[in-house]
Amino acid sequence: MIEMFHVYKAYPGDPPVLTDINLRVEKGEFLFLTGPSGAGKTTLLKLIFCAEEATRGQILVGGRNVARIRESAIPFLRRNIGVVFQDFKLLPHRTVEDNVALALDVLGVPRLQARERVRGMLKRVGLEHKADVLPLKLSGGEQQRVVLARALVNEPTLLLADEPTGNLDPVRTLEIMDLLRDVNVRGTTVLVATHDSTLLSRYQKRTVRLEAGHIVSDEDGVKAARRMVGA
Amino acid sequence: MSALAKAASAWRSTAEGVRHAPFVHAIAVVTLTIALFTAGLARGADALIQSLLASLGGEVRVTVYLEEGLPEEDAETLRRGLEQRVGGAATLVTPTDALERLGRELPEVRGLLVSLEDNPLPPSVELAVPEGRRTPEALRALAMEARRLPGVTDVEWGEEAVARLSAIARVLRLGGAVAFAVVLLATVTIVAATLQLSIYARREEIEIQKLVGATDRFVRVPFVLEGLLQGLLGGALASAGLLAFSRSAGPHLAQLLAFLVEGGVAPALLTPRLVMELLLGGALLGLMGSLLAVRRFLRA
Ligand SMILES: Nc1ncnc2c1ncn2[C@@H]1O[C@H](COP(=O)(O)OP(=O)(O)O)[C@@H](O)[C@H]1O
Numbered sequence: 252m253i254e255m256f257h258v259y260k261a262y263p264g265d266p267p268v269l270t271d272i273n274l275r276v277e278k279g280e281f282l283f284l285t286g287p288s289g290a291g292k293t294t295l296l297k298l299i300f301c302a303e304e305a306t307r308g309q310i311l312v313g314g315r316n317v318a319r320i321r322e323s324a325i326p327f328l329r330r331n332i333g334v335v336f337q338d339f340k341l342l343p344h345r346t347v348e349d350n351v352a353l354a355l356d357v358l359g360v361p362r363l364q365a366r367e368r369v370r371g372m373l374k375r376v377g378l379e380h381k382a383d384v385l386p387l388k389l390s391g392g393e394q395q396r397v398v399l400a401r402a403l404v405n406e407p408t409l410l411l412a413d414e415p416t417g418n419l420d421p422v423r424t425l426e427i428m429d430l431l432r433d434v435n436v437r438g439t440t441v442l443v444a445t446h447d448s449t450l451l452s453r454y455q456k457r458t459v460r461l462e463a464g465h466i467v468s469d470e471d472g473v474k475a476a477r478r479m480v481g482a
Numbered sequence: 483m484s485a486l487a488k489a490a491s492a493w494r495s496t497a498e499g500v501r502h503a504p505f506v507h508a509i510a511v512v513t514l515t516i517a518l519f520t521a522g523l524a525r526g527a528d529a530l531i532q533s534l535l536a537s538l539g540g541e542v543r544v545t546v547y548l549e550e551g552l553p554e555e556d557a558e559t560l561r562r563g564l565e566q567r568v569g570g571a572a573t574l575v576t577p578t579d580a581l582e583r584l585g586r587e588l589p590e591v592r593g594l595l596v597s598l599e600d601n602p603l604p605p606s607v608e609l610a611v612p613e614g615r616r617t618p619e620a621l622r623a624l625a626m627e628a629r630r631l632p633g634v635t636d637v638e639w640g641e642e643a644v645a646r647l648s649a650i651a652r653v654l655r656l657g658g659a660v661a662f663a664v665v666l667l668a669t670v671t672i673v674a675a676t677l678q679l680s681i682y683a684r685r686e687e688i689e690i691q692k693l694v695g696a697t698d699r700f701v702r703v704p705f706v707l708e709g710l711l712q713g714l715l716g717g718a719l720a721s722a723g724l725l726a727f728s729r730s731a732g733p734h735l736a737q738l739l740a741f742l743v744e745g746g747v748a749p750a751l752l753t754p755r756l757v758m759e760l761l762l763g764g765a766l767l768g769l770m771g772s773l774l775a776v777r778r779f780l781r782a
């Protein structure tokens with residue numbers, strides 16, 4: 252699903268944010284991307300959905316080299332990738348339903364059909380009763396689920412979730428993680444960037460650890476969990 | 483189905499843009515209206531100048547002087563040739579006719595004329611120039627052509643009057659064109675500026691649209707439609723304004739013109755054709771403004 256070969260990312264004038272990243276993520280995999288704040292997790296995700304351009308190296312997403320993608324092809328790449336943004340990116344003056352429908356709107360899905368799919372998606376994340384509410388009236392966990400609904404409503408083959416449990420209490424965190432696991436079980440490849448180590452031990456999934464832009468470890472779920480317990 | 487859904491979504495988005503910033507859009511529409519109204523007025527003024535020129539040109543007499551002592555049949559051949567060329571009546575004035583006319587027009591010198599041994603006046607042909615050829619250029623060309631004919635010594639016409647009138651018309655037209663260009667530029671700029679505000683107000687939405695896979699075209703179309711809509715609205719309002727203007731000022735104008743020009747030509751201010759042109763012009767201006775804005779402010 253994703254392959255990275257010797258990928259570097261540097262912003263002009265700063266030391267590199269990502270250094271020699273080599274990574275292979277199989278179709279249908281569930282992967283945690285972890286590491287301290289500032290390690291480069293968000294940047295790595297951005298490279299995958301072309302919000303940033305790699306300075307060097309090759310990145311294949313679904314067999315397509317996005318390091319050399321044409322500008323006009325980016326929208327079509329993004330339609331296969333659902334993204335849960337760290338900062339949500341919800342429109343404050345649009346209802347929950349409209350926010351989720353945005354992802355179908357840009358594809359030209361007719362209104363009625365879109366509404367039906369959005370309602371279905373909201374039900375799946377447990378927000379069907381909040382469809383007509385503005386995002387700011389929702390709790391953090393609910394907003395997070397709206398973002399997840401928007402990312403999933405188009406049934407992407409790849410889901411990127413950036414700190415999806417960022418500021419949530421343990422119960423809300425579990426709700427979100429269960430949703431993500433559910434999505435993965437249905438066949439979507441899921442990448443979760445998180446600095447929350449309790450998630451790693453609980454879910455026992457493959458874990459790639461970034462530190463200062465380097466991959467310092469890449470372990471399967473059991474090993475990663477064992478290390479977390481030992482720590 | 484998808485194209486239809488996209489069109490529907492673009493219209494919804496456009497309507498939302500207008501609803502969110504009605505004042506800004508009103509500014510653009512008012513600017514467009516003023517520009518198009520002025521252009522419509524200028525068109526009317528131009529038509530007026532045209533008819534003034536035409537009617538004054540009617541008083542211009544082109545006189546082709548022939549050689550003294552030219553045989554009558556040669557003069558007649560020339561007359562016929564000129565008549566064919568001009569497409570209007572050509573009258574041969576023999577020296578005798580000319581002398582008589584001079585005597586009629588200037589009775590004080592009649593005695594003097596009678597005492598002349600020889601008729602000093604040359605024969606001539608007087609031309610009535612049909613309306614289409616009364617422009618200074620056409621008259622000058624005609625004069626040059628006639629001057630080259632064998633047997634013709636000179637051609638006289640109200641060159642100065644016609645030239646002056648047409649110079650005035652030219653200056654007016656040039657000034658109008660320059661003013662119009664300035665108004666055009668200002669209008670396009672203002673439309674582009676309002677759309678820039680529109681784009682800025684929705685930058686968050688645009689960013690998210692792009693992140694979830696919107697094409698550039700999808701993002702741009704609502705703003706282009708906004709510009710188009712502004713232009714059409716401006717054209718419609720300008721037409722309405724011109725209608726109101728010609729209704730209220732028309733009769734006075736006709737009176738004034740009747741005084742200036744015999745026959746009282748009052749060109750219609752608002753024709754269906756002009757309405758079409760105003761709508762089209764508005765649409766074009768709006769489109770230019772929005773394309774400019776979209777190009778400059780919706781870079782990926
Ligand atoms: N647009 C940018 N310009 C310059 N530096 C940036 C930019 N975005 C991120 N960085 C830097 O890149 C590093 C990694 O950031 P990020 O990928 O957000 O880390 P993480 O998500 O792991 O916390 C940080 O040091 C951050 O300051």
Ligand SMILES: [Mg+2]
Pocket residue numbers: 292293294337413414
């Ligand atoms: Mg981050």
